[in-house]
Structures are given as C-alpha cells and as structure tokens.
Amino acid sequence: MSREMTRQQVMNWRDGWSSSDRALIESSLDLLPEADYYKPTSAQYIGARVGGRVAVYIAAGYLYWPKGGWAVDLDPQLVPGGLKIDDEGHKWFPLSTFRRRAGAKERFEELSAPCPACFLVPSVSGECGCD
Secondary structure, eight states, rough: OOOEEEEHHHHHSTTTHHHHHHHHHHHHHTTTTOOOEEEEOOSSSEEEEEEEEEEEEEEEEEEEGGGGGGGTTGGGGGGOOOEOOOTOOEEEEEOOOOOOOOOOOOOOOTTTOTTTTTTOOOOOSSSSOOO
C-alpha cells in the first residue's frame, strides 16, 4: 500500500542529496501543477502525480520522467550534460547519489516491478491493486 507524502517529506527523503540535487528536485516539482506525492510499499522511489498520472519519479539516485513531458521546461543549468533518454524514450537524470554498476545498462525495473504486498504490476499512475 502506498503512503501519501507532503512536498516537505519528499524534499527530506534522502540525507545524501547535494544542494544541486535538491535544487533540481525542487525545480522539477515547481513545474507540476497541483501535484500529489506518494511512496509505494517498496519505498524505492517517490512518485509525483498530476491528474492521477505520474509526472516524475524521484529515486534515491535519479529523477525519471515517463515520456519526458514534464522535464521540457527545466532550467538547463540544473541538468549539466542534459537529460538522458532510455530505450523507451523516457527522460532521466542521475543525481549525485547515483551509483552505476560496472557493465550495467541503466534500467528502471523498480518503476514497473510487482507490488511486494499484492504482486500486481502498478498501473501507469503508480497505483497497484492493494492501494
């Protein structure tokens, strides 16, 4: 079952984020009108939803924009080197806490992994059957 969060709780979720990480996260959230925030049972990320659909996932080591739409207006100075694009066209950006595994390709399985409580894969909104 997911847990609703406040924006302040989102910003305080990880102690290891640098000031530039926090500035990027804050800016990313500022672009979202009337967003609500939740952390799933797995606690591996926080989802920020607009109109019931996830606009950005905030993981410990990266930000991930499904379809990239909400990343368009980001200040380029906050994303040195630009946003990265995965095989499916989703945009993402590694934070200072990002840890690359040797020889591994960036993968985002936790964003579509089955819920540990009900074992259903969450919908596009990030909700699962037990929410």
